[in-house]
Amino acid sequence: MEQVRALVFDVFGTVVDWREGVARDAAPFLERHGRADIDPRAFADAWRRRYQPAMEECRSGRRPFTRLDILHRENLEAVLRDHGLDPAAIAEAELDELNRAWHRLDPWPDTVAGLTRLKARYIIAPLSNGNVALLLNMAKRAGLPWDAILGAEVAQAYKPRPEAYLRTADILGLRPEQVALVAAHNGDLKAARGCGLRTCFVARPREHGPGQTTDLAPSEAWDVVATDFVDLAAKLRC
């Protein structure tokens, strides 16, 4: 980690708790539409299950790069239909408002304190599949002190495509080994390592709720393994 100048962060799950945030905003929506029987966390999980397949259309080249706000919105309409709700019968503004739940996710308790310490020594920026407006609105609301907003939209490629990591390093004016990815997901770190980036694993064992079975521990010897962002700052002597 001696050469590292910039830390770039996975966001959904690593920086913020998407499941509780989406569920919090889905609950009153479902209730308004007479569907208080649907568990808002299960609704969040169902919405999120459509995330990778939607991006895969872009990664594969079957569809041009399309920002996440648009994929999220298409996925929302599909998940509503799956639950017997007709999106065409719901006001556009209301769908848009719920879609923006992804802009209003709360950070994990250690996130802001850890980022603030890390920022004193490193360039810090998201390297997320979220689009710029989503990440910027999230940062503004949550007080995430990013130096820049990077990620899939700026790189025009979704992780784990190599271009997402390599173009981000290039835009920063750095070589891959001068950039470290911080993520709670072993797969993301593996792809970053494959591109020459350094890797920091931070466990987020409640990302998928109390029954989580994935990414509970590092799957490889990542350069740094930390329990949260404050521990990461301590391990990097920030």
Added chain:
Amino acid sequence: MEQVRALVFDVFGTVVDWREGVARDAAPFLERHGRADIDPRAFADAWRRRYQPAMEECRSGRRPFTRLDILHRENLEAVLRDHGLDPAAIAEAELDELNRAWHRLDPWPDTVAGLTRLKARYIIAPLSNGNVALLLNMAKRAGLPWDAILGAEVAQAYKPRPEAYLRTADILGLRPEQVALVAAHNGDLKAARGCGLRTCFVARPREHGPGQTTDLAPSEAWDVVATDFVDLAAKLRC
């Protein structure tokens, strides 16, 4: 200005003083190479005179979009030759270090205080022809509290091409009229207005030194006219 959610800023001349910053770093370089006879401010002016023609190659389509660090570096070599210095005889690291003078420009005295106030009410981001790494390194050194780093490299178009303004608004998830450009240059504001953005003129009468003759006053009825960023914050009730 009622609808405006984001303020985007021209940077060279508007946010920072490029002439004094470049001259400060050019002076010891010229001295080391036995050319203390060259006025460092005149050297800065000569370097800057090659800025618009270099970007024009990209705007016109004769050259693909090329980030400003590379154009600056080519222009540096040309301006050294114009002054009888052979860039090939100078160490690569030394040329690169001088080229990064553009990453180390100081803000005007009111910049940080003004931006800090404006940030409480608006999204604030550069909309500069500078590339992301340049703007990020500048912000980190100078304490510019941007919410995001936008501009030509993210939009893949140099101002005053309409794409630079329109893609920036689109990336922010905003309509053009929800974005205001803050600039010390009437031409930049005219292009932004042509795209539907709102416009804020801040006079920087010393950008080109004591003899400046251009952009001393607004050339049109811009939406806001301010004497500096603190005045702009006051006029926008921040």
